[in-house]
Amino acid sequence: MPNRDCLKCHGEVTSFLEQEEHKDILKELTHDEIVCSSCHNPIHVEQE
Numbered sequence: 001m002p003n004r005d006c007l008k009c010h011g012e013v014t015s016f017l018e019q020e021e022h023k024d025i026l027k028e029l030t031h032d033e034i035v036c037s038s039c040h041n042p043i044h045v046e047q048e
């Protein structure tokens with residue numbers, strides 16, 4: 001899944017934006033240069 005699909009839901013939530021881990025790489029993340037799943041894998045555990 002491309003990053004922009006993740007960012008449709010997570011791009012504006014503070015829990016995403018406030019992560020120190022993300023701040024350094026935010027530019028790369030928004031340009032698909034680093035895939036979310038390189039760190040988040042599996043991504044979503046099935047939600048009930």
Ligand code: HEC
Pocket residue numbers: 001003005006007008009010015036037040043044
């Ligand atoms: C349709 C909307 C939607 C999309 C698309 C989406 N997510 Fe989520 N994501 C959610 C919701 C809702 C939660 C649960 C609410 C919360 O914990 O904030 C969540 C939770 C998470 C969590 C926290 C899980 C945890 O255990 O607390 C991570 C990490 C995550 N998503 C990463 C991603 C990644 C990476 C992608 C793209 C591959 C992605 N999400 C795509 C809606 C979405």
Ligand code: HEC
Pocket residue numbers: 003006007010015016019021022025029030034035036037038039040
């Ligand atoms: C360099 C590794 C890395 C990349 C790449 C990365 N993340 Fe994260 N992310 C983390 C770490 C570390 C945390 C904090 C630890 C945790 O909560 O699992 C985190 C936390 C989150 C959370 C909050 C989870 C919570 O419990 O509230 C969300 C949502 C999330 N990431 C989404 C994304 C999305 C969407 C992308 C791609 C646009 C992405 N991440 C790319 C490392 C990364």
